[in-house]
Amino acid sequence: MALGERDPVTGYLTTGHEWNGIKELNTPVPRIVYVFLILTTAVGLIYWLLMPALPLGTTYTKGLLGYDDRQAVNRDLARIAADRGPWHEALDREGYAVLAADEAVMQEIREAGHLLFGQNCAACHGIHATGNAGFPNLAAGALNWGDSFEAMQETIRVGVNSVHPETRTAQMPAFGRDGILSRGEVDAVVAYVHDLGRDGIAAANLAHPDGAETFSAQCSACHGEDARGDTEIGAPNLTDTTWLYGGDLQTIFKTVWYGRQGQMPNWEARLGARNVKLMAAYLADIRARTP
Template identity: 40%
Template sequence: MADKHIDEISGVETTGHEWDGIRELNNPMPRWWVYTFYATILWGVGYAVAYPSIPLLTDATKGMLGFSSRAEVSTELANAKAAQAGSLERIASSSLDEIIADPQLQQFAAAGGASAFKVNCAQCHGSGAAGAKGFPNLNDDEWLWGGKPEDIYLTIAHGIRHSGDAETRVSEMPSFAEMLTHEEMRETAAYVVSLSGTSSDLALVTNGKQLFADNCSACHGADAKGNREMGAPNLADAIWLNEEGEQAIVNQMKAPKHGVMPAWLPRIGDTAVKQLAVFVHSLGGGE
């Protein structure tokens, strides 16, 4: 007791700790704080008894109330699926036109399609469906195979050049490397880009127009506006799937690039494909 130090100013005993001549007062904790601390201990003990909280080797204590967050989530998911079942059955039994004609069902299908798009399609077409080099923009009104709901459904269901589906969309552009000289391909490319007002060498356009008519119009049309039955793109709209410019067209004529889209029908089922078709159609470019 004789070793205790009392602060001269406050008259409070110090703890014995000292830093650079500064001593720590040994003031007691406020009673309200102490009671609150005890209450939290009691609350923690009660919580551990009532709810699952103490980990064991292979499990955890169940708690007297038998609560399980996993079971609660499973119940909520089961209830959500049950609530959706009626709408999904209607989608499964309805045509695309019937789904779109029903505002409530169309909204439900588009919402489901948006979720399916993020999981299955965004990797190629982008999260906003704006596309990328080699992958079409699904927001505009330019379509290789048509933008009507049924057209979109068929493209999604059977894919593009998907070897495992007998009904897949197929379009193959031949290589012109052995049919035309390099100069002739340059002339053809000059004519094609002139259709959108971007030709850099007008001297090549005249011959290119005839070369296009002889070699390209059978698929792309005499006006170069494409042929959806064959998946031949419109060449007069200044929208390019891979690259743009005369050299890019020459490269495509020499060694055509043919992308592949998988057939989604066997992967996700008819109902999900319908939802995707409704969603893509609703983006703004659907016809």
Template identity: 45%
Template sequence: MSVKERDPLTGHQTTGHEWNGITELNTRVPRAIWLFIAITHVWALVYWVLMPAWPLVNTYTKGLLGRDQQEQVQERLVAANAARGEWIDQIAALTPDEIRADDSLMRHVTQTAPTLFGDNCAACHGSLAQGGPGYPSLVDEAWLWGGDDETVLETLRVGINAPHPESRYAEMLAFGRDGMLDSDQIGTVVDYVQSLSGIGSGSSPTAKEEGATIFADNCASCHGEDATGSQDLGAPNLTDDFWIYGSDDDTMFETVFNGRRGWMPAWEDRLTLADRKMLTIYLSSLKEEPANAD
């Protein structure tokens, strides 16, 4: 087959290939394409010379301009920290109420605190701070140690049952596992506790009296004689409708039988004082305007 034939319409030479009456033309690559290819090669060569590009054994070519992106990022971080340093220092020095009274500082808190919560707290307490089994809700009023600013700041600082030397400490005894109560007694006291918050149909007067006795002998020292709990001890109120682990029969039996020991890390070495104050203010706002669960 000859490639010297020309297409009568375009005047281009053909390759000599034909499929179903369609002849393949030997069309040249447009000059503009060659120009663009040449420009990109020249640009790549210039970039290799001017900028860091080629890896060597223990280092890399620095380029004639000496630009280092790591140094640029570090410089930007330093500049960003310097820009926020002034208001960060103010937040660290002021009380939460004083911060709330300053509109400019509150704008920073509003912009920063949700991210702090999402990065550090949401994994346990949920993105809406409503908690879940084993993790308390932060949008209700049932705070084990108290929900005022000072208490929340201290809890964030030292944690609960954490390695911090000043950590808050609380533990529910394992009454069944350690042989302090048998299964029947645990069932009786569970029914009694459920009756205090209006759960279930209620026990007979005799069973209720027996449950009250078991409660007084084993539980009242932490939860109080009236079962309303103690924030000094981190013991929850058993007469309301807020339950960390659940209020059904099986869960409560498990709680009394094997005990509970919650844990929260101490944030003193992981978050700055300003960060902890912003989180405290943010949590307070969630209690004032609880998020709606869908």
């Protein structure tokens, strides 16, 4: 194919390239492309003149409009703080009973609390606060350290087995691994505890007398003679249907044999007193609205 041959259909010159009988035409760049290039260049120049754009060592061109992102962010933060002021003041000042009676304040707490919980707590407790294996259901059921607003606020503040100097501290001994109980005694108390929540303490005493005896000697100091636990020391109620790690025989055996030492971070330093209270109010509201 000759260079500079003119295509008889379009009238464009060819480039001299040909593939399988298909000839490449030397078509001009569409005028619309030039239009867009000119417009883009013009917009860039206008933006450069009006807005901060060009670095100049330790400073930059301020632009004819004098726009400053930092000032804009500060204005937005000030506006948000002003909008939140009334309910923040109520949150700082009032107890949960007063907060719960104010629907406008509670709506703010629900929205802010949902975001705060999702950012900090959902990884362990789930986005709906319903818990996971080893992490308690905060939306319903008993909590080891108590489920009152005040108890939850304190748990969130200091954590459990955390580095906070006032942390809540609890540990389930490894009765089997550390040789505190024999294998037979562990099996007996596991069967006894398994039936406590299902059949009640009286039936469990009758069905598993050896387990009941071992429980009284080794476990009642924390869980109580009636096995209903003690929220002052974080010992769970073993007579209900709420299980942190699981209520099947295998899981109870693992708990008794190897022990447990759950851990929860303290949130006082990270969140601050206001947000700790906000989180407790958010969870208290969820629990109040959960059937």
